[in-house]
Amino acid sequence: MQTKVTRDRRSIAAQPSKCAGCITCMLRCSFRIDNKFNLSRSRIRVARQSGRDDEFTVSFSEDCDACLICARYCPYGALTATKEDTEG
């Protein structure tokens, strides 16, 4: 699992300190895959860390294709999307 993912000139970087743990990104990710909600199939994972004052960790699975939808729906700006312009 990684905290930044880059695919085909698209990348998403997580800033866990901004994460509030709402798991909207996980739900939106799984919904994008097959129009169904399934937390375990999400390619982004938010986890609450016990014993570390409830900080959240944010990571991406190997099969994440950096579609950027998680960043678009993150309410707290914890996911930064970058898309390189391929034209010209």
Add this chain to the structure above:
Amino acid sequence: MQIGGYAGSILYVNLTDGGIRKQSMDEEVVKQWIGGAGINTKLALDLIPPGTDALSPRNAVILGTGPFNGTFIPGASQTMSMYKSPLNGSFPQSNGGGNFSHFLKSSGYDHLVITGRSPWPVYITIEDDNVSLRHASDVWGMDGYDAADELRLRHSPCSIIPIGISGERQVAISVTHIDKAGTIGSGGLAAVMGSKNLKAIVACMGSRTVEVAEPDRLKRLVDEILDKVNSYHLRPEMIGGGSMAMTRDWMPPGIVSRNSSELIPYPSNVSELKPQLYELHKAARKKIACATCPMSDKDRIDLPNGRTIYDTAVFMEMAAMTYSPALGYAAEGSTADRYALALQYYDLINRLGLDRVYNFQGLADFIITLYEDGLINKAITGGLKLDRSYETLIKLVRITANREGLGDILADGVLSAARHIGNGAEELVQNVVKGQFIAFDPRMSGFLPMHLGMLVHPGRTLGVAAAMGAPSYSPGWPIHELVKHAERCGVPAEDMGRLFTRDSFNPGRLAKHGEDFFGLFNMLGQCHRLYISRFYSMQTLASLYSAVTGIRASAADLKSASTRMWNAWRGLNASAGYTHRDDLPPAVWFKPLKSPAQEYRLYDYFLKSELSRGDVESYLEEYYAEREAG
């Protein structure tokens, strides 16, 4: 079951024999009762006989989700609970946030029903079909937050409903928290869990899917709601300051004290202190959000003294209490010291699991007043000198949660404590309805639809149920704003004449429609806090419901379903012995609330006319009539 939005099953756990059973949801039940508080009410009617002892194995802990949970609808975070209350014998309809509802559904369950009593302390873990009862002897004795931390280490990713010490000791005024965030179970859910030797319920992340009927329509509807959320002008401040940001300008004139007879005003410079408190709070706060919540009103606070505390939403009023001598909320010191001490009090009460707002706060004031007035002495208090210091307040929290000495008398609530004390104490119980305190005294604000709700709901005084919109929380809004609020609650045009005249309205009749709106939130699994519910109307909920479930339902259809649920729930509480007589307003409302500067009396919504007992009782009659009208 082929209806979208549901996981499809109810999980039954019998702690006496360890029996675990999964049952498919019945489509007709789902269509009629929708989910959450609706299906919980149906289950309570079927499973908990009216005469059940709340702390016996026959009582059931019923947890429910709705069809919105498991989706990305903003604010679809709530887990709804129902059980027989050991505090007053009613069936509370209590809900809380966190992530539990989403995680329970990820394992394939919409509802969870726990009965029986384990021979030894256990906790339940749920992960798909792997449902286990695990020994809890090593977490028994931990406070609710420490237990949650320990269980998260073992079972992450998961969501946890633990109980604190007060639950273990079967304290009737106990509550608990989901994921150290969402308060749930006023009226003693934690005590019921404790009576079952159940330390915690852990919903692990499962592998099951929640499907919806019309994905594209749902996406479009959610995007429309998010557009409104993102353009809400107060949202950036709310994300920084949490609930305190929303309540910076709202302050009662002081704190009701001495058994609801006096108002202790805030210091004259409170308006200068508020910005200091707010800046301290913003700097110390880390935001925590329940599932799908774009507002993040839960607080983790890193105090200036190095301690980390949690609360389910710190309001400005709570911080300002640090300057009031009314109930020892803080010792002396700088603003930062006072803020830290007050928040440590909230943290302690949450960890131990006492209901502060509707029980402990009033109860502590009541017992201290009796001591000040010489009605009880050190023989009753076990040698404790009761005064209004911070130290006394903390002692009272600890002994109540642990049922030690005087705390054992306080643990079962104010009515039980007064009966135990005798010596005329029962006649001195004031501002209490159905065994719980009215937290927001109407003499300070004017009579709001919210106060009507506080009279009629058995269990926790769910005034918010009858409010559900800014014009019904605060007095004096122009009539067209109240009409707009009624439209949002789904009141049909042809019924408006019953609620409104040209320049006035009937709070009893309006309250019924606020309840219908609120009830639907509780059936769908949706958060009803003001800063979330403001983005929804009955029509929005109906559109979302149709997109999720595939069932064509109008706003009127859903409003009718909510009315049915309320009426059935009121019937359930009637079977527990509640009648209209229990809804009557406390006598103290019609006496002056005295402060050094002025007397506060009960006035109407527009603060024009003083209200008599007869006026409030006529509001109640109008409420009943509106409820019967459907």
